[in-house]
Amino acid sequence: MEVIQNNISLSINDKDLANIKKLRELVKEELTPYYDTDFNLLRWLQGHHNNFEEIVPKLKSHLAMRKSNFKLDIIADGPRNNPVHSYWESGLTCEAELTPNCIVNVEQTGANDYWGILHKFSLNEILMARIYDLETMLRKIMEKEKETGHQHSIMYIMDLSGLHFDSNLITMLRGALRSLSTFITEHYVELIRSFVLVNAPEFISMIWSIAKPLLPEKTRQKVIIMGASHWRREILEMATPKALPAFWNESSENGVFLAELNRSKPVDRNSLYKSDPKETVASGYYKQLNVSPGKSSYVDLKVEKVKLVF
Structure with missing residues (x-):
């Protein structure tokens, strides 16, 4: 793991630097050397409008997670070999260039078999x-910020090509994808x-009317929708061709888009997980709960020391 040293930049004004210093002091016991950069702390200040009462507990919670068994500071050191990854391929390419201080990530939203x-x-x-x-x-x-001294962020392009409107999509929007x-x-x-949503289908307004109320206000303000007619031209006004996937090229084009990305593979429906606790767990050892999306429930357990709970 490389520790990316703190990078004071002229792009951060004096007021923000003072708030960064204050925030660093408030979370110094939880802060790790890897995560301790001015720009990382600045993001929390920007996202919560410098409200320290709101920021500190949330940041401490995040820093605790970084130190947990998740080991977030070093997770990106390892290979991208989670079994999920071949069905949800990486889309990280390079700097957008036409949009300053921005790195492009392309998600195959319409093609990915989320269900x-x-x-x-x-x-x-x-x-x-x-x-x-996300850690990658x-x-x-962080590397670009160290190199340039300017704050960077992600342009998250969502390619809606092939998206189908059905009840499964609505269920996911209101449940797991919302979470x-x-x-x-x-x-x-x-x-x-x-x-940036590209190649948006005709039913995008219906999808957006469902998804919009479920998203945080700041997230809603970041959404840009490009329809099916002119998205290829419009996206080239935001990002250089080398940052955009080559699988967008049509046969009539001469390699306009240059980034080589792997295509996500579909899930074999015969391999889906199926389980009936009545068949796999002895009677009296399970309790079934119905929990609506966005809601929570709990179960009281009486366990002995050193016993495993599944």
């Missing part, structure tokens, strides 16, 4: 796969500058 992923893998496994990618983005940003979005908002504050 299959959610029914093949546990939420914990999916979360760990996403954390790896954060590290790329993942909330996690990113809470723990990776101001990491993403904009969400």
